[in-house]
Amino acid sequence: MPARRTFRSAEHADLIQLVRTIAADELAPRAAQAEADEEFPRDVFRMLGEVGILGLPYPEELGGSGLPYEVYLQVLEEIGAVWASVGVGVSVHALSCFGLATRGTPEQQQRWLPEMLGGELLGAYCLSEAHAGSDPAAMTATARGDGDGDGYVLNGAKAWVTHGGQADFYKIMARTSGAQGDRHGISCFLVPADTPGLVSDVPERKMGLTGSTTAALRLEGVRVPMERRLGAEGDGLKIALAGLDAGRLGIAAVATGLAQGALDAALAYAQQRHTFGRRIIDHQGLGFILADMEAAVVAARATLLHAARLKDADLPFSREASIAKLVATDNAMKVTTDAVQVLGGAGYTREFPVERYMREAKVMQIFEGTNQIQRMVIGRHLDRDNAGAITRV
Structure with a gap:
């Protein structure tokens, strides 16, 4: 059951539908074998660049699409739900372009950024x-x-x-x-x-x-x-750290997508598998696990989108980015582990994708700043920020 989404424009909804189609038709058929073979899908990034996905969050005057981060992160979610390695790669590529897009001279941007955002350069x-x-x-x-x-x-x-x-x-x-x-x-x-x-x-x-x-x-x-x-x-560390807040949102989005993919796989299995004359989803013990998985995914998505909306409004979002990264990746680890449990012995085999999802979720808690670091960041913000401020956007 794909994620339910709402958008302010039909254009944004059409974009998500396009990405969902690409994910289903181009990424899903390749993901399992490429991961098993440890194959780096360079051609996939070229393709994503050609259709404009790599430049989505960057301004149109720099060769991007000027897309709100709220929408871009949902694009990452759709990719992460099918192939997490590609979702992470798109997020890292966006992070690698950040310094040039924000601190480069016009001459530097004109010379290098078009090929970077267009996918010719990874x-x-x-x-x-x-x-x-x-x-x-x-x-x-x-x-x-x-x-x-x-x-x-x-x-x-x-x-x-x-x-x-x-x-x-x-x-x-x-x-x-x-x-x-x-x-x-x-x-x-x-x-x-x-x-x-x-x-x-x-x-x-x-x-x-x-x-x-x-x-x-x-x-x-x-x-x-x-x-x-x-x-x-x-100025290097300032440039590096300025991009990390956005990068943390990217990883949070991929983790949320990964959790959604694990939930979808577990739900499909629970609806088809029968024990004691009933579908296993009809057994309260399994039904409650699936309900908790759904709640975790939806909560992560809400936290992520809240941070994205602050960013889109040019408001401080560092604390919220760390919260989103912490919540989304911890939830992804829990959801993917539960997905294996729902499938039982089958979930521990490579015949089903949930064991791979569980292995992939673990690193989400580590890179772009470990979740222990995120807790430190959040604590420092709590000590100095006016957490109860109300801003009219």
């Missing part, structure tokens, strides 16, 4: 390091002047890079000044994948999202011209 976001994940200010990767004043030389390593080894460009944060822990000495660079010295390691062997390549990235004397720096020197 992006990756490089903030974390092996010992600087939740604490990005602890990064040690450096970008030092090349001596000629024409650019920088990058050295170090980045960890957990989604699309590592598959991306066409990398948005890389590296230290241009200051010591480890200095939040003001980090800068942001847009680096082409074929730059000499940019080396991707063997992809990580993961328990889920195996169709989404994750790899460490080594920076071995990578020379980057001055024109590839985004924003001013030292």
Whole structure:
């Protein structure tokens, strides 16, 4: 039973129907085998770029569609319900374009953004390091002047890079000044994948999202011209963190879609499977589990859309983004686990997709800031924000 949605315009409703059709016709038939084969579906991202999905949340003057985030996130949900690796990839690509779209010069935007939003170029976001994940200010990767004043030389390593080894460009944060822990000495660079010295390691062997390549990235004397720096020197961490709130909403949307997909699979099974002369959905014990799953999905969606509406109204939404990421991903873990339980022994086999959904849900609680970090963020906001403010939009 697909999610029930309401929109302010027929255009937005038509878009969701188009995405739902693409998901059913193009993504669903490939997802299980591609995940089993650990195949990265690069052609899928080109196709999504061609139909305009990769540029949906960016302004029309930059080559996007100018879509409200409230609608864009529901697009991500529809994709995530069928193929989470692709949903995550779309969200990460949008995050990798964020610095150029918000802090790039008009010349930089005109030169690179059209191909990025059109899907010709696939992006990756490089903030974390092996010992600087939740604490990005602890990064040690450096970008030092090349001596000629024409650019920088990058050295170090980045960890957990989604699309590592598959991306066409990398948005890389590296230290241009200051010591480890200095939040003001980090800068942001847009680096082409074929730059000499940019080396991707063997992809990580993961328990889920195996169709989404994750790899460490080594920076071995990578020379980057001055024109590839985004924003001013030292603004890198600001650029990186500014995009994370939107990125957290993207992951929350994919997690909500994943939970919806698990619920749909469990519901279909419960309506068809019979025990003791009745469908198993007619047994109160199973019916209550399904009811709780539905409540969890709907609650996550409502939380997500509330944060999106704040963003669309240009109001602060950082606290709500963390709440949405926390609620949606925790709920996705619970819903996918319950989906396996509904199917019983069958749910533990690869004949049905719910075991894959359960494996995929786990990482949603970890990336874009662990859910423990989200709780810290929410607590800090509670301490300083006026939580009871009423704003007329």
